[in-house]
Amino acid sequence: MFIQENPTEILPASPAVNRSGRNEVCSSGAGLVVVDEKQGAFFLHSGGATYAVAVSDHGFLHHGYWGPPLAAQDLASVFPVRGRAFSPNPIPGDGNFSLDTVPLEYPAYGRSDYGLPAIEILHPPTGSRILDLRYDGHRVLKGKPSLEDLPACRVSAPAEAETLVITLRDSAVRAAVELSYTAFAGHPVMARSARILNEGDSSLVLRRALSCSIDFSPQFSGFHFVHLHGAWARETQIASHRLHPGLQSLESRRGASSHAHNPFFALTEMGAHEEYGAAYGFSLVYSGNFLAAAEVGPYGRVRAQIGLNPFDFSWTLDPGEAFQTPEAVLAFSREGLGGLSRAFHRVFRRHLIPEPWRDRERPVLLNNWEATYFDFDADRIESLAKEAAGLGVELFVLDDGWFGRREDETSSLGDWTANPRKLPRGLADLVRRVRQHGIEFGLWMEPEMVSPDSDLYRAHPDWCLHVPTHSRSLGRNQLVLDLSRPEVRKALFERISEVLRSAPISYVKWDMNRNMTEIGSAAGGPERQQETAHRYMLGLYALLKELMEEFPEILFEGCSGGGGRFDPGMLHYMPQIWTSDNSDAVARLQIQYGASVVYPFSALSAHVSTVPNHQVGRYTPLKTRGDVAFTGSFGYELDTSTMTEEQRKQTRSQIIRYKNLRRLLITGDLFRLRSPFEGNEAAWIVVSPDRREALATHVNVLAEANPSPIKLRLRGLKSDGAYRVNGKEILQGDFLMQAGISVPEPTGDFISNQWHLHLI
Numbered sequence: 219m220f221i222q223e224n225p226t227e228i229l230p231a232s233p234a235v236n237r238s239g240r241n242e243v244c245s246s247g248a249g250l251v252v253v254d255e256k257q258g259a260f261f262l263h264s265g266g267a268t269y270a271v272a273v274s275d276h277g278f279l280h281h282g283y284w285g286p287p288l289a290a291q292d293l294a295s296v297f298p299v300r301g302r303a304f305s306p307n308p309i310p311g312d313g314n315f316s317l318d319t320v321p322l323e324y325p326a327y328g329r330s331d332y333g334l335p336a337i338e339i340l341h342p343p344t345g346s347r348i349l350d351l352r353y354d355g356h357r358v359l360k361g362k363p364s365l366e367d368l369p370a371c372r373v374s375a376p377a378e379a380e381t382l383v384i385t386l387r388d389s390a391v392r393a394a395v396e397l398s399y400t401a402f403a404g405h406p407v408m409a410r411s412a413r414i415l416n417e418g419d420s421s422l423v424l425r426r427a428l429s430c431s432i433d434f435s436p437q438f439s440g441f442h443f444v445h446l447h448g449a450w451a452r453e454t455q456i457a458s459h460r461l462h463p464g465l466q467s468l469e470s471r472r473g474a475s476s477h478a479h480n481p482f483f484a485l486t487e488m489g490a491h492e493e494y495g496a497a498y499g500f501s502l503v504y505s506g507n508f509l510a511a512a513e514v515g516p517y518g519r520v521r522a523q524i525g526l527n528p529f530d531f532s533w534t535l536d537p538g539e540a541f542q543t544p545e546a547v548l549a550f551s552r553e554g555l556g557g558l559s560r561a562f563h564r565v566f567r568r569h570l571i572p573e574p575w576r577d578r579e580r581p582v583l584l585n586n587w588e589a590t591y592f593d594f595d596a597d598r599i600e601s602l603a604k605e606a607a608g609l610g611v612e613l614f615v616l617d618d619g620w621f622g623r624r625e626d627e628t629s630s631l632g633d634w635t636a637n638p639r640k641l642p643r644g645l646a647d648l649v650r651r652v653r654q655h656g657i658e659f660g661l662w663m664e665p666e667m668v669s670p671d672s673d674l675y676r677a678h679p680d681w682c683l684h685v686p687t688h689s690r691s692l693g694r695n696q697l698v699l700d701l702s703r704p705e706v707r708k709a710l711f712e713r714i715s716e717v718l719r720s721a722p723i724s725y726v727k728w729d730m731n732r733n734m735t736e737i738g739s740a741a742g743g744p745e746r747q748q749e750t751a752h753r754y755m756l757g758l759y760a761l762l763k764e765l766m767e768e769f770p771e772i773l774f775e776g777c778s779g780g781g782g783r784f785d786p787g788m789l790h791y792m793p794q795i796w797t798s799d800n801s802d803a804v805a806r807l808q809i810q811y812g813a814s815v816v817y818p819f820s821a822l823s824a825h826v827s828t829v830p831n832h833q834v835g836r837y838t839p840l841k842t843r844g845d846v847a848f849t850g851s852f853g854y855e856l857d858t859s860t861m862t863e864e865q866r867k868q869t870r871s872q873i874i875r876y877k878n879l880r881r882l883l884i885t886g887d888l889f890r891l892r893s894p895f896e897g898n899e900a901a902w903i904v905v906s907p908d909r910r911e912a913l914a915t916h917v918n919v920l921a922e923a924n925p926s927p928i929k930l931r932l933r934g935l936k937s938d939g940a941y942r943v944n945g946k947e948i949l950q951g952d953f954l955m956q957a958g959i960s961v962p963e964p965t966g967d968f969i970s971n972q973w974h975l976h977l978i
């Protein structure tokens with residue numbers, strides 16, 4: 219019954235994929251994808267997880283299984299066919315079969331399925347919205363193709379992955395959907411996406427095109443729905459609730475993935491916890507409007523979906539054209555949310571973050587924003603950089619305010635030339651002055667924006683997103699440049715490149731400080747305006763790709779008022795992201811703990827800032843601020859000139875300590891031990907892959923009178939190994955994990971402790 223479109227193909231490594239030149243043919247190779255012709259099923263096996271789909275006799279594609287490893291076996295029992303009242307039958311003569319009652323893999327509306335569709339297409343010649351997608355072939359590829367114009371996981375060698383592409387077709391509408399599934403060797407992780415092709419001779423209108431959909435069987439209707447929500451300065455707060463009948467969803471309509479919801483959710487089985495039970499994660503490699511949803515149907519079927527938000531979206535597909543959805547990364551763990559996080563961390567570090575930065579240690583930086591805000595000149599910057607270098611800081615970052623006539627938030631975005639009042643001798647001169655103190659130079663930019671009070675806007679008032687019917691809403695006094703337009707991107711590329719070539723700049727903080735309104739483009743016709751938000755993202759990605767290729771040695775850090783665009787899409791280009799504008803150590807406990815559910819520490823930019831903290835007014839010890847910021851790409855955000863001699867001394871040793879630990883922190887496995895969302899403590903441990911070294915951190919938030927003793931049970935160590943703790947006592951791994959380590963009694967608020975462990 220199977221139609222193999224091509225024998226198994228070998229793809230070159232993703233970065234260099236030649237789409238037309240899939241040249242070699244091989245047998246099934248690593249066996250990540252197994253095709254079971256007899257029963258018409260496909261199995262993906264990798265890293266301790268199995269995923270299965272099956273084709274029914276009528277050619278519908280069913281979800282078969284996802285979970286712990288399962289040998290190829292009969293999937294028929296997974297979807298028993300049983301006629302039910304009010305479940306219509308698309309197959310003439312078969313009164314039992316209905317799409318309303320079986321698990322589906324990429325459902326469409328109109329042929330008896332009433333759940334949330336994964337795809338909707340309008341067929342303008344007839345006005346029909348009905349889609350009947352049936353299996354029409356498959357192919358297996360060694361490796362993983364790159365996605366057209368979109369960020370995605372990548373492989374450096376074909377052996378690292380196998381990709382199954384299943385073609386579904388509706389011959390009446392003359393549309394095809396290619397569902398792509400990549401299994402990554404050694405990871406319980408799969409990448410999914412869809413490519414929709416117009417094979418007819420009239421245009422089609424795509425109204426919904428999600429990246430994936432999975433129907434879990436009713437036994438899972440007791441799942442918990444775990445997600446990360448927030449707002450500016452309090453991002454990535456963990457929320458979890460039991461699924462209820464009907465729809466639960468989160469989405470962004472802001473033109474960015476947003477502070478409000480991260481493009482991620484997990485389903486955890488009833489009773490699952492941090493280190494126990496089945497957990498299924500969905501993460502979208504996209505930085506714009508998204509939808510993540512779970513729907514429990516009348517017979518308990520749980521439909522989970524993630525992808526581009528259909529809200530305010532439509533896309534005209536002309537004959538012969540194809541539309542590629544963003545990629546969803548799906549992870550499975552039997553070790554609860556903790557295991558799920560480790561699966562995401564490993565796959566993102568290995569297959570998503572730009573290769574040059576994969577395991578590369580990040581420089582300790584000092585950023586001048588909270589030290590000076592807009593109020594600085596070249597002398598002040600040089601003296602901050604000099605002081606920082608003396609403390610052991612490796613990179614000085616000049617934040618907002620260095621360009622145009624920028625004295626506050628009201629002007630000059632778009633005019634990327636040195637501010638003549640603050641830097642009269644220009645940027646290159648400042649970079650030289652900073653670097654002469656033995657420290658690298660980094661620069662803040664906000665390239666996607668334009669201030670109405672700027673030379674750029676005066677020259678090109680139509681270059682921003684806008685509509686002819688309404689005025690332009692400002693956000694932080696600025697407008698969003700229309701990156702869907704090639705001429706805007708070209709001008710930006712040239713201007714940014716000029717700045718980056720003008721001096722030895724080794725780091726860029728790429729900021730983005732407002733969400734979209736009046737989403738329209740002067741470039742598209744009226745019928746194409748709902749394409750604008752997605753075209754903007756494609757434009758942004760094209761610009762970033764070009765810049766990364768031009769400046770591979772520059773470390774780009776993403777930022778959107780902190781974590782307003784903290785997503786895998788940005789991580790594909792930028793290995794680290796400023797986690798939040800809230801730099802308070804106690805607030806960061808929750809923000810970073812939440813972000814760590816999906817993202818590795820190396821991706822979380824975290825700084826020590828001054829006290830009282832500028833966002834919440836809190837005083838915390840310098841040690842605690844450092845210990846908390848160690849959980850990320852580490853740096854400082856304070857005025858070094860006001861430090862006491864004692865603080866300088868402490869900072870110097872903090873930096874030495876971080877430098878000794880950063881390899882462990884960037885490559886190790888994270889085990890979360892105490893949740894700051896559940897009590898007065900937070901704790902976690904990072905363990906090296908060979909389990910020879912570990913760093914455990916505990917923070918007690920508020921002190922209590924007459925407290926109970928605190929014991930912290932560690933995780934991830936060798937149970938039969940002996941560890942030297944903080945260079946002193948020797949304790950057995952099983953003792954540390956079962957009996958636990960004693961946390962010294964807190965002597966005040968916000969006290970942290972760390973234990974550095976070495977296997978002896």
Ligand code: DGJ
Nearest residue numbers: 587617618777779780799
């Ligand atoms: C928002 C960022 O998150 C801050 O760190 C800082 O760079 C400001 N923008 C500058 O305007």
